[in-house]
Amino acid sequence: MxxxxxxxxxxxxxxxxxxxxxxxxPVRDEMRENLLAALRDxxxxxxxxxxxxxxxxPQLERALIAGHxxxxxxxxxxxxxxxxxxxxxxxxxxxxxxEGAELGEHxxxxxxxxxxxxxxxxxxxxxxxxxxxDERYSEKLATPDTSVADxxxxxxxxxxxxxxxxxxxxxxxxxxxxxAHRGIVGINELPDLAERIQVSLLNVMEERDIQVRGxxxxxxxxxxxxxxxxxxxxxxxxxxxxxxxxxxxxxxRTHYPAALEDEVAVIEQEAHLRAEVPDHLLEILARFTRxxxxxxxxxxxxxxxxxxxxxxxxxxxxxxxxxxxxLGEADPVARPVxxxxxxxxxxxxxxxxxxxxxxxxxxxxxxxxxxxxxxxRERLGxxxxxxxxxxxxxxxxxxxxxxVTAKDLLxxxxxxxxxxxxxxxxxxxxxxxxxxxxxxxxEGLYLARRIAKLPDDDGQLVYSx
Numbered sequence: 001m002x003x004x005x006x007x008x009x010x011x012x013x014x015x016x017x018x019x020x021x022x023x024x025x026p027v028r029d030e031m032r033e034n035l036l037a038a039l040r041d042x043x044x045x046x047x048x049x050x051x052x053x054x055x056x057x058p059q060l061e062r063a064l065i066a067g068h069x070x071x072x073x074x075x076x077x078x079x080x081x082x083x084x085x086x087x088x089x090x091x092x093x094x095x096x097x098x099e100g101a102e103l104g105e106h107x108x109x110x111x112x113x114x115x116x117x118x119x120x121x122x123x124x125x126x127x128x129x130x131x132x133x134d135e136r137y138s139e140k141l142a143t144p145d146t147s148v149a150d151x152x153x154x155x156x157x158x159x160x161x162x163x164x165x166x167x168x169x170x171x172x173x174x175x176x177x178x179x180a181h182r183g184i185v186g187i188n189e190l191p192d193l194a195e196r197i198q199v200s201l202l203n204v205m206e207e208r209d210i211q212v213r214g215x216x217x218x219x220x221x222x223x224x225x226x227x228x229x230x231x232x233x234x235x236x237x238x239x240x241x242x243x244x245x246x247x248x249x250x251x252x253r254t255h256y257p258a259a260l261e262d263e264v265a266v267i268e269q270e271a272h273l274r275a276e277v278p279d280h281l282l283e284i285l286a287r288f289t290r291x292x293x294x295x296x297x298x299x300x301x302x303x304x305x306x307x308x309x310x311x312x313x314x315x316x317x318x319x320x321x322x323x324x325x326x327l328g329e330a331d332p333v334a335r336p337v338x339x340x341x342x343x344x345x346x347x348x349x350x351x352x353x354x355x356x357x358x359x360x361x362x363x364x365x366x367x368x369x370x371x372x373x374x375x376x377r378e379r380l381g382x383x384x385x386x387x388x389x390x391x392x393x394x395x396x397x398x399x400x401x402x403x404v405t406a407k408d409l410l411x412x413x414x415x416x417x418x419x420x421x422x423x424x425x426x427x428x429x430x431x432x433x434x435x436x437x438x439x440x441x442x443e444g445l446y447l448a449r450r451i452a453k454l455p456d457d458d459g460q461l462v463y464s465x
Contacts, residue, residue, distance in 0.1 A: 006130030014107040029066035031090040041235030051257035068249025077305020078254040080228040091133035099127035136183030142192040188228040191238035205247040223417030271313040275320040287371035299351040311341040333432025376444030401460030407434030
């Protein structure tokens with residue numbers, strides 16, 4: 001949230017505002033014009049949104065140009081909330097409001113009784129404040145205990161106790177929606193709202209006003225309502241009532257990244273890594289996540305969130321940091337052996353079909369092996385690894401694990417040209433990166449059944465002929 005004051009020189013009274021030539025634009029017009037200007041100028045309206053460029057974003061842009069309220073439908077972890085939170089970037093950076101007004105009303109159009117009185121009494125001297133666009137986005141996570149008062153408003157007993165009568169509209173304490181006047185309201189997991197609470201939004205979306213407990217007060221609100229929902233919620237936890245669905249001008253389906261490179265880009269963008277995680281490990285995690293989404297053993301109605309791959313990358317990097325701390329490696333780099341920690345830590349993030357009870361670990365390990373093998377074929381296709389097989393068969397066993405440093409791993413192999421070729425394929429220059437690349441080649445040979453791999457008595461992994 002931006003708390004800085006507006007730049008110096010902005011008008012501070014409504015008279016100065018009119019003299020400056022400022023024109024009032026409804027929120028929908030403001031967003032439409034700013035979006036079209038960005039598209040014409042070639043500027044990116046949706047920074048940080050990956051994988052939706054040819055599908056979701058064009059639909060959303062058309063909805064905003066049309067001035068529609070929008071509901072995003074999609075499984076968990078598809079970036080619905082992130083997309084909603086980029087919408088304020090289409091608002092003007094600063095907008096004028098009546099200073100001290102409860103609802104942030106525009107100085108040209110006061111809507112509450114108190115602001116109307118002030119505007120009539122003060123005329124051109126009505127004070128103006130400036131609100132940043134980040135303050136014009138309000139978000140609510142829909143929960144079953146959400147009330148009409150939370151969203152719309154209710155009688156404020158404190159104001160009644162001050163001497164106002166119950167019939168006085170100024171006894172109302174406004175809820176989230178009216179307080180977002182001239183802004184955007186985002187509601188996450190809309191079907192979780194009780195149906196009677198959803199009814200309270202009908203007037204907001206059609207007549208663009210609110211009514212509280214039978215009061216005659218009607219506020220002509222200027223808000224854009226956007227929401228997210230899981231499609232399964234229509235029949236499981238709750239549903240969006242038909243009249244409310246009808247009032248949304250656009251219903252847009254989101255999806256998981258269609259391309260592997262987009263999946264990797266999401267991980268790179270969202271993960272907070274504590275150590276270097278080479279690209280080939282991120283690719284394995286991306287492939288692993290995509291295989292889980294295709295598996296008949298996994299409940300696809302729940303989906304496999306992008307957060308799974310992000311958390312996996314963070315776990316792998318943490319495993320490298322842990323090994324570095326224990327073994328004294330100054331700049332630890334994640335290796336394929338660290339991928340095993342993903343299964344141990346994150347299996348609870350995947351929901352399996354009921355018939356797979358007891359086989360969860362087997363399914364995860366199988367799919368991780370497939371993801372690793374696919375990455376090896378993609379990355380090392382055309383490289384003759386026979387000299388590496390011969391080196392493993394002729395020399396002693398090659399040991400890796402959480403108690404083996406990158407230097408020790410490389411020291412177990414002779415200096416052969418194929419290791420340089422493998423490192424070059426992965427762009428591996430440091431000792432840690434080189435060890436990670438060589439270990440992946442060894443794992444690929446094991447998965448192709450060209451060498452063996454067994455755990456030793458200390459829990460480390462031994463590659464041998």
